[in-house]
Amino acid sequence: MDARAALALWLEHLEQERRLSPRTLAAYGFIGRRYLTFLEGHRGGPLAARDLGQVSAADIRAWLAVLRQGETPLSPRSLSQSLSAIRTLHRFLDRRLDIPNPALGLVRGPRVRPSAPRPVSEDQALELLAESALDADLDPWEAARDEAVLTLLYGCGLRISEALSLRRRDAPLGESLRITGKGAKTRMVPVLPRVAQAVEAYLAALPFPLAPDEPLFRARRGGLLSPRHVQAAVQRMRGRLGLPDSATPHALRHAFATHLLGAGADLRSIQELLGHASLSTTQRYTQVDSAALLRAYIAAHPRS
Numbered sequence: 001m002d003a004r005a006a007l008a009l010w011l012e013h014l015e016q017e018r019r020l021s022p023r024t025l026a027a028y029g030f031i032g033r034r035y036l037t038f039l040e041g042h043r044g045g046p047l048a049a050r051d052l053g054q055v056s057a058a059d060i061r062a063w064l065a066v067l068r069q070g071e072t073p074l075s076p077r078s079l080s081q082s083l084s085a086i087r088t089l090h091r092f093l094d095r096r097l098d099i100p101n102p103a104l105g106l107v108r109g110p111r112v113r114p115s116a117p118r119p120v121s122e123d124q125a126l127e128l129l130a131e132s133a134l135d136a137d138l139d140p141w142e143a144a145r146d147e148a149v150l151t152l153l154y155g156c157g158l159r160i161s162e163a164l165s166l167r168r169r170d171a172p173l174g175e176s177l178r179i180t181g182k183g184a185k186t187r188m189v190p191v192l193p194r195v196a197q198a199v200e201a202y203l204a205a206l207p208f209p210l211a212p213d214e215p216l217f218r219a220r221r222g223g224l225l226s227p228r229h230v231q232a233a234v235q236r237m238r239g240r241l242g243l244p245d246s247a248t249p250h251a252l253r254h255a256f257a258t259h260l261l262g263a264g265a266d267l268r269s270i271q272e273l274l275g276h277a278s279l280s281t282t283q284r285y286t287q288v289d290s291a292a293l294l295r296a297y298i299a300a301h302p303r304s
Contacts, residue, residue, distance in 0.1 A: 001048065001049040001097075002046060002047065002048055002049060003036050003039075003040075003046070003047035003048060003049050003051060003052055004036065004046075005049065006049035006052065006093060006097060006099075007029075007032045007033065007036060007089070009092075009096070009097075010032065010088075010089050010092045010093075011025065011028065011029050011032070013092060013096070014028060014088075018183070019183070019184040020183075021161060021182070023161075027081075027085070028085050028088070031081075031082050031085040031086065032085065032086070032089055034082075035063060035082075035086055035089075038062075038063045038066060039051075039052075039055065039059065039063070042059060042062065042063075043059075049093070049097060049099060050099055052090070052093055052099055052101065053093070053099040053100055053101050054101075055101055055103065055104075056103050057103040057104070057106040057107050060083075060086070060103070060104065060107045061107060064079055064082075064083065064107075064109075064110075067079055067082060076110035076111065079109060079110050080109040080110055083107070083109040084109070086104075087104060090104050119251050119252075119254035119255035119257070119258040119259075120243070120246075120247050120251045120252065120254075120255050121255070122255070122259055124241075124243055124247060124255075125154050125252055125255045125259075127241050127243070128150060128154075128234065128237055128238070128241070128243075128247065128252070129147060129150055129151055129154065131237045131240065131241055132146040132147040132150050132233065132237060133146075133147040135233075135236075135237070137236075139220075140205055141202070141205035141206055141207055142220060144198075144201050144202040144204075144205045145202045145206070145217055145218070145225070146230070146233050147198050147201075147202070148198040148199045148201070148202040148217070149163050149164070149217060149225075149230055150230075150234070150249065150252060151194065151195050151198040151199075152166075152195060152198075152199070153249055153250075153252040153253050153256070154252040154253075154255060154256055155191075155192045155194060155195035155256070156177065156179075156189045156190075156191060156192075156195060156256070157189065157253050157256035157257060157273050157274050158179065158189070158253065159181065159182075159250070159253060160227045160230050160231075160249050160250070161227060162179050162180075162181055163217070164215065164217055164224075164225055164226075164227065164230075165180065165215070166215070166216040166217070167212065167213055167214065167215060167216055168210040168211065168212050168213070168214050168215075168216050169212040169213065170216060171199050171200070171203055171216055172196060172199065172200055172203070173191045173195065173196040173199055173200075174191065174196075175190065175191055176188050176189065176190050176191060177189050177190075177191050179275065181275040182275065182277075183277070185275060185277070187272060187273070187275045189273055190273075199216075202217075206218065208222045227249075230249050231248065231249055234247065234248060234249050253274070256273075256274075257270050257273075257274055257282070260273075267279060267282050267283060270282055
């Protein structure tokens with residue numbers, strides 16, 4: 001078996017068994033092909049799968065050095081993600097094809113300082129929801145659709161992909177909603193009356209009949225609504241409202257978590273609502289809440 005065939009088996013494993021999203025799968029495929037292309041040039045020709053077990057730590061460091069250079073050098077975070085993907089590839093080669101590579105354990109990735117989430121404020125979130133319902137460039141049912149999607153992001157803390165994965169049978173929404181997130185992990189999220197009302201208003205205005213198994217949110221001509229549409233809609237709205245570039249659809253999910261934390265919710269509950277595998281991921285929101293507390297202190301304290 002050659003190395004390219006082994007890469008194809010790995011990607012099939014990620015899709016069929018790990019059930020990664022198409023976007024993540026495409027990223028892993030790009031990184032894997034780039035890695036093999038480098039090794040083929042570095043070693044002077046095509047590689048067999050077993051040759052990947054002989055890749056040295058120096059080879060991998062040379063690959064990372066190439067990624068740091070050129071017209072579009074990768075950031076430390078992107079380098080770390082690339083190395084993580086390659087570690088996943090080599091674990092697959094070890095476990096499934098009996099091609100171990102102990103040298104990989106000698107390579108350390110760049111230090112990445114975790115960045116704090118950039119949520120919108122409560123007023124900004126409400127402005128975005130209100131503006132989506134009043135977009136004069138859209139048909140009334142499309143404006144109702146955009147409002148429903150954004151309300152799900154802010155009111156339930158969903159990712160765009162999770163909101164767009166809802167089916168017609170999921171609506172009308174009950175008091176809770178079962179969501180399948182990253183890694184095919186399911187979680188239950190409570191549904192506020194305001195969220196249910198926004199979805200019902202969209203369904204009442206929707207001009208297309210939908211079968212129970214069809215996606216709930218539709219594009220102008222009845223096709224699937226894409227994440228890019230939601231991102232573009234928010235981009236237009238933030239321009240009209242004068243909001244910063246950080247006001248994105250995902251910032252509404254960040255706002256969901258940050259505002260819950262500020263209102264006294266505990267981290268474990270927020271972790272479950274967001275579907276985070278690790279509590280350390282959820283702990284990033286404490287940085288945002290602490291920053292807001294400090295700003296309030298400086299603004300209000302007579303000795304500040």
